Amino acid sequence: MINRPRFEPRELELLRILTSRLELPLKDKNQYLFLEKGYAGELHFDRELQDLHDDFIILNDLLLENSNTLFQIDTLLITGSTLFVFEVKNYEGDYCIENERWYSLPSKTEIKNPLFQLQRCETLLRGLLKELGFHLPIKSHLIFINPGFQLYQAPLNISAVFPSQLKRFLKKLKNTPTAAKSRNSKLAEQLNSRCLKENPYMRIPEYNYAQLRKGIPCDSCSSFLTPFTQGYLTCGECGLKEKADTAILRCVNEFRVLFPDRKITTNTIVDWCGGVGSGKTVRRILVRNYEKKGRGKASYYQRR
Ligand SMILES: [Zn+2]
Structure with missing residues (x-):
């Protein structure tokens, strides 16, 4: 049960939207790729957890605070008697x-020890549970989800589940x-109610409307699309x-x-789409999918 x-x-x-419409500095591009990959891994793990027992509770993406320190948990699984932090x-790669x-x-570049992050998380969660009056044992694991991952010289007692062990690990969990x-x-x-809504460490590059490329990027390869024929857009790059x-x-x-603070109007969207859709087309789409507010020239659209 989720x-x-x-x-x-x-x-x-x-970052995904900005990447297609703006030449981002390398550090932002790398941050984008890092987040995209991380998120894909989390979704993959979510799928693996799908057929666990219905009585188990799964809490995803917890951003919590204990002793004025923030900590984030990708997946918290509450079974009968144990809390699992994943x-x-x-x-x-290697x-x-x-x-x-x-x-x-092979470059032998040092990376942050992910076990430290996990241990820190567990300690802070334990503190929070104590404060809330719960005394459940916590088991923490790193989940390496990518089948192309190989770790050499890992100690035997490492708190980690490797790709080749995942199925066995889940089977054990089920029992x-x-x-x-x-x-x-x-x-x-x-825990849910104590969760912070917005991550204060979120780093967003600065951007403004004028500097962003207008038009419709392809949903698959992000190259910009040309005006449509017979209601369809075909990507010149990937053929989507x-x-x-x-x-x-x-x-x-x-x-x-x-x-989020700007009004959605027909003219704004026509401009934003780089003239790919006419005013008539855009208005029809907005009327059908959004709620119209105001009248005449002052009208704008809001999400239903
Ligand atoms: Zn494409």
Whole structure:
């Protein structure tokens, strides 16, 4: 049972849109790719957890606070008597551990030790549980989800599940007894209500309307599309065929995400789509999918 669904992080959503419409500095591009990969890994793990026992509680993406310190949990699984903290890593390629330091190979570049992050998380969660009056044992695991990941010189007792072990690990989890559901629901409720809404560490590059490329980027390869024929847009790069209505709606959504304070009007969207759709087409799509406010020249559209 999922008590807290996972949503795409706002930072990722924004960076994805900006990447297609702006030449981002390298550090932002890298941050975007990092987030995209991380999110894909989390979704992959979510799918693996799908057929766990219905009495288990899954809380995704928790951003919590204990002793004035923030901590984030990718997946928290509450079984009958144990809390499982899962930190999902979508690392790919070869890595090794030497004297508690982690390196990516073959360049042997040191990376942050993900076990430290996990331990920190567990300690802070334990503190919070104590404060809330719950005394459940916590088991923490790094989940390496990518089948192309290999870690050399890992100690035997490492708190990690490697891709080749995942199925076995889940099978074992399935056999964990369930109990005291009401107590667990109470805990889940409390954790949920303590969750922070917006990540204060979110880093968004600065942008403004004028500097962004107008038009409709292809949904698959992000190259810009040319005016449509017979209600369809076909990508010159990858060949993807998309209904013009769907593509324009996607752009309206992008506009809303990038500029939440600006009004959505027919003219704004025509300009935003780079003239690919006429005023008539855009108005028809907005009327059909959004709620119209105001009259005549002052009219604008809001999400229903
Ligand atoms: Zn394309």
